Amino acid sequence: xxxxxxxxxxxxxxxxxxxxxxxxxxxxxxxxxxxxxxxxxxxxxxxxxxxxxxxxxxxxxxxxxxxxxxxxxxxxxxxxxxxxxxxxxxxxxxxxxxxxxxxxxxxxxxxxxxxxxxxxxxxxxxxxxxxxxxxxxxxxxxxxxxxxxxxxxxxxxxxxxxxxxxxxxxxxxxxxxxxxxxxxxxxxxxxxxxxxxxxxxxxxxxxxxxxxxxxxxxxxxxxxxxxxxxxxxxxxxxxxxxxxxxxxxxxxxxxxxxxxxxxxxxxxxxxxxxxxxxxxxxxxxxxxxxxxxxxxxxxxxxxxxxxxxxxxxxxxxxxxxxxxxxxxxxxxxxxxxxxxxxxxxxxxxxxxxxxxxxxxxxxxxxxxxxxxxxxxxxxxxxxxxxxxxxxxxxxxx
Ligand SMILES: *Cc1c(COP(=O)(O)O)cnc(C)c1O
Numbered sequence: 263x264x265x266x267x268x269x270x271x272x273x274x275x276x277x278x279x280x281x282x283x284x285x286x287x288x289x290x291x292x293x294x295x296x297x298x299x300x301x302x303x304x305x306x307x308x309x310x311x312x313x314x315x316x317x318x319x320x321x322x323x324x325x326x327x328x329x330x331x332x333x334x335x336x337x338x339x340x341x342x343x344x345x346x347x348x349x350x351x352x353x354x355x356x357x358x359x360x361x362x363x364x365x366x367x368x369x370x371x372x373x374x375x376x377x378x379x380x381x382x383x384x385x386x387x388x389x390x391x392x393x394x395x396x397x398x399x400x401x402x403x404x405x406x407x408x409x410x411x412x413x414x415x416x417x418x419x420x421x422x423x424x425x426x427x428x429x430x431x432x433x434x435x436x437x438x439x440x441x442x443x444x445x446x447x448x449x450x451x452x453x454x455x456x457x458x459x460x461x462x463x464x465x466x467x468x469x470x471x472x473x474x475x476x477x478x479x480x481x482x483x484x485x486x487x488x489x490x491x492x493x494x495x496x497x498x499x500x501x502x503x504x505x506x507x508x509x510x511x512x513x514x515x516x517x518x519x520x521x522x523x524x525x526x527x528x529x530x531x532x533x534x535x536x537x538x539x540x541x542x543x544x545x546x547x548x549x550x551x552x553x554x555x556x557x558x559x560x561x562x563x564x565x566x567x568x569x570x571x572x573x574x575x576x577x578x579x580x581x582x583x584x585x586x587x588x589x590x591x592x593x594x595x596x597x598x599x600x601x602x603x604x605x606x607x608x609x610x611x612x613x614x615x616x617x618x619x620x621x622x623x624x625x626x627x628x629x630x631x632x633x634x635x636x637x638x639x640x641x642x643x644x645x646x647x648x649x650x651x652x653x654x655x656x657x658x659x
Pocket of ligand 1: 288341366441464
């Protein structure tokens, strides 16, 4: 009989340095500096120390968002923030256009329907680029309250062409609501310049924190919709209430004070490295991992130029099972990568390339993948993955 002491708990593996590698497309590994910040004593959420931290978090994240908007913080995951955005703009019966290119687009639609909005879909095949012209056609033909878009589709590893979509909606009353949960701080976001009206994100992806802190940045155009006459968005999620609080340096309800401290630390790290360099690191290392995996016999997933810098998705060759690769990586190395829990189940594996990671991280992924795939009958020349990745990294890798 399994007793509590022998049970494979929480602590058995993660307490051994290097024996547990969190390589998911979120949550991601939290740097030691951030963990230490989160472990500091809990602060009074209405006191001067926390107010200073919240102000710092906002100041440091505005350039990452590319915005001069006030930033609203919530105790929430990314999905909570997606729902918050919809609660604030869409009354029951309001028409919404969900541009979907994967699982998270479908989630946006499900949230919209659950709120009683009239949801229409514009679907692109999973893994293929989004065609902005198709969006232009739909918003010309009908007046929508909002267009919902997944900036970085974590299920397929494809990025939406946000600047082009923003231009289309610039002269249209519809709001552009963007889920950048897995994009922000790993791929470029220039909210104000690109005309994104509401951008939502969360702490546990490229922002290098544990899950639980969500944020939203809201444009003037969106505020006009939120404040329209006779419209009372929900209680906890009310952006109006949240704005009134942040203007006093607070959040409406008890903030996750530890996570805010962690976010400040993570953002200090991002700015110390330099935001442009951080984004370039994500681009370079994701490409190198992609080339390395292909050299090991995995397949490229996704067409076109719009491949993600924060998640690398591989197609699994005929005869292999993605879930078995995920399982073997964990059992053999304690390396946690992702498969799929949707229509791609078994057919892809996904590895996070966001937040705190470097060339050593992806080279280690490739060494481990080589052994796992070799053991499953997909042999590659010894070191082929590492060699291809190194070639891609070039000098100074
Ligand atoms: C991770 C993620 C979310 C949010 O997921 P939660 O589990 O609710 O934090 C939303 N959208 C995308 C694109 C994501 O990658």
